[in-house]
Amino acid sequence: MSVAPHHSTLLTFSAAERSPLSIRAKALVFLDPRSQRLQAEVERLAPGTQPLLIRGETGTGKELLARHIHRASGRPGLFVALNCASLSPQHGEAELFGHLPGVHNDSASSRAGWYGSAHGGTLYLDEIGDLPLKLQHKLLRALETREVLRVGDREARAVDVRLVAATSFDLSRAAAVGRFDARLLAYLSDGSLHLPPLRERRGDILALADYFLGMHAQRLDLPLPSLGPEAQQALQRYSWPGNSRELESVVHFALLVSDGRIGPAHLDLPAPAGIAAHIPEK
């Protein structure tokens, strides 16, 4: 990894290092002081093996951060990402923890499951609050004992997994009403990271817009347009309920419809009347 000159917070990744990042992102853009504080915390926690919990609204960059943590940890295994809501209601346990032949979908072979696939690496569980309680208990047991029992098996196997979990809602409230395992929450809370919404780290907005513009212009082989001052103001003022993902799609659209210079009309942002409600209190 190298740090780009003049952008002390733009962490870029060499081609060899890019693989654990998402298909498109090649860098983590963190310019706002809040993001820089978070980044310092991430650099401190990344090299360890302790489980981490990333809290943040949808589209704030939780998965990108988790990929960065995996890369910075130096762990040799894979980064395995799973959205807990995608586990099947009937076979979630076998999908997550693996199974012996004939147990899941009448399959003739055994499977390691998502958990076993992350052996030596990092398991990223997005929206961990969606994991059924029974699987939460089994997950905690696997993390504590460093062993996992495949469905249909009698013998636990040693599995070395670092868990990075993410949530967009308050798990302590879910734990208070018995919908989330309080012990698992306590286990995860030692390494808790909060990724603030974009409207609370406005210093990142223009840096991210420039980054997304450059990335998509290069990908589409288009000339890089400039962001006019009025467009910059409009980006700065907007509340970004969809966070960085929304910013990326707004900038992507503007690139396609503008001709050399991006103005407010190319951004197609909702009218200011609707925006006022989202502006955070000072």
Ligand SMILES: Nc1ncnc2c1ncn2[C@@H]1O[C@H](COP(=O)(O)OP(=O)(O)OP(=O)(O)O)[C@@H](O)[C@H]1O
């Ligand atoms: N700091 C950043 N630097 C560069 N790109 C970013 C940054 N934050 C987010 N992105 C980009 O924004 C998009 C959304 O990020 P990501 O998928 O990591 O968010 P998320 O919080 O995991 O979303 P969800 O909660 O919906 O799963 C991705 O394309 C990601 O690459």
